Amino acid sequence: MLKGMSENETLQNRNWNVLIYMTGVVILFFILLMRLFSLQFTHYDENLQRSENNRIRKVVLVAERGYIYDRNGEVLVRNRPSYQIALSSINMPRKKSERDSLFMKLLGIKDAAGERLFDSLSLDTAFQRSRWIKTRPIRLLEDATAEQVAIIEERSEELPGVMTVIESRREYPYGTMASHALGYTSEISEEQLKLPEYEGYTQGDRIGQKGLEQFYDKEFRGVNGMKLVEVNASGREVGTVDGVEGTEPIPGLRLVSTIDLRLQKVAEEAIPDTAKGALVAIDPRNGEILAMVSSPRLDPNIFSLKKRERNKGWAHVALDTMRPLTNRAISGTYPPASIFKLVTAGAGLENGILTENKYYSKPCTGGYQYGARYQKCWGTHGSLNVVNAIRLSCDVFFYQAGLDIDMNRINEFGRRFGLGEKPLGVDIPGEKAGWLPDSASFNQRNKRLGWRWARGLILNLSIGQGQIVTPLQQATLIGSLATGKGVYRPHFMKELRDSQGNVVRRYEPEIIRPGNMKPYTHRILLAAMDSVVNHPGGTGKRGALPNVRVGAKTGSGEWKKGEKTHAWYAAVAPLYDPEIAVAVIMEAAGGGGAVSGPIAKKVMEAYFENKLSEARKNETQSAP
DSSP states (O other): OHHHHHHHHHHHHHHHHHHHHHHHHHHHHHHHHHHHHIIIIITHHHHHHHHHHHHEEEEEEOOOOOOEEOTTSOEEEEEEEEEEEEEOTTTSOSSHHHHHHHHHHHHHOBOTTSOBSSOHHHHHHHHHHTTTOOSSOEEEESSOOHHHHHHHHHTGGGSTTEEEEEEEEEEOTTTTTTHHHHOEEEEOOHHHHTSGGGTTOOTTOEEEESHHHHHTHHHHHOBOEEEEEEEOTTSOEEEEOTTOOOBOOBOOOEEEESOOHHHHHHHHHHSOTTSOEEEEEEETTTTEEEEEEEESOOOGGGGGSOHHHHHHHHHHHHSOTTOTTSOHHHHOOBOOGGGGHHHHHHHHHHTTSOOTTOOOSSOBSSEEEETTEEEEOSSOOBSOOHHHHHHHTOHHHHHHHHHHHOHHHHHHHHHHTTOSSSOOOOSSTTOOOOBOOOHHHHHHHTTTTTOOOOTTHHHHHTTTSSOBBOHHHHHHHHHHHHHOSOEEOOBSEEEEEOTTOOEEEEOOOOEEEOOOOOHHHHHHHHHHHHHHHHSTTOTTGGGOOSSSOOEEEEEEEOOSTTSOOEEEEEEEESTTSOOEEEEEEETTOOOHHHHTHHHHHHHHHHHHHHHHHHHHHHHHHHOO
């Protein structure tokens, strides 16, 4: 009986086990059915979208950046195709183990020479960035060679999310030519992304840095397009999505600059790259900058190279004690030296303190006694009027004139012609303002040093030793003094055109300072500039041209005791109907007339030769 009950219990227990098992199976299938129902019905749209995201990729079509031309249509900046090996965050493996495997596979890839294509640091950075950048591929290798592209394509199946992208990179066909004016492009930094002016930009965008590239970046960028493409499991594009139209990119605007390439070449050849200096050639009738040189120069093409080469090039220029990154033409600040004597003379003539025939009672005997102080002159010039004092650049005459005129009057006249504390507003970033000291600004500027304004300071200031100017200001000054028709804002942009060549915007010349003076003042200053170049003993005779009347003023700017002076030369031609003004400074080079005068002469010769050749060309074309 007990034995029977035991068998019954065993059978009953077995039935319960089967029942529990079957119940578990039913529940499991029920869960699977519910999950299937959820996937196919409840979350159908969501899952379809995920599926589509894995199959379909949104590709941003980057707009071609606008070109830069010189005034005659010569290409100064263009684009070139560049292959990039990139990482697509959408198609990368999700599991950490698979991502680590992809990382190690990439790290192990070598080229024919046995060199690794990727380094661990750049790969790690790219993988980290892929966590938050979802909209565009992340560059792993820039400017990849055909061999490197082939290696990646051969292994495409084992490298999910790794792809080859064709981008355009900036190319500067003339290398260092006009590099400081043109600027360069590079990837936007994290600091720049935080600035309001870069709203709408994203990590990985290449933007203009320095020069015209930066100032007109938004105009050059254009508008990106978009297309939807189908990709396989490895993230490779296999075709476009039927029935979905993308948007074509709109190319950036093209800038026709005021630069004359032929003139720019002459200017750069005239200044050795081993020297520190700058040159600005400008049309004083409208402010168009015809040429701008800052030496030493740099090659902006280095910023379009692959990362390793770019870093090497950047380190070279950044650590160079000659400071090739500095645009000395607009941000180099120097004492104006004797070129400022034109301002002192102009202020005296305007206020009736100087006249054409005024001679000071104390002639130049090599210096001037002011109280207990004896102020030297660079020569012995005797008794002079204002024209001859400028011709010979006599300091003693201007010591006396400055004391008579006073700095407030002198500074007021200088501000009329572009000097002073405000930049001229040229359309490239980095321009610095100058400084015209008076008693208030001098005391404020030197408060920490405990220096106070004294009347004796006028002696140095009247000859341009103590103020601050830029080469751009000096070119603007000499040009507007010669025209007498106002100071035009210096600029590089002549026209902006679309990809079909239609003019979208044309620069309208703008007068920013009055540049006014009495006809009498104007006549005397022109006569003085004429005498500097074309009369016996003139300090600027080395800048004379045989068939064009040149007016000029030389200067030697003191900056450090025991060192050679900065060599200044500012000239304009034709003197009585000005078309071009040129300012040259060569740092620590000596006398302006001897060093910088011949440089300015070469530029002016080239300008008028170009003009003659263009005139002959037009005559030939118009002949029947």
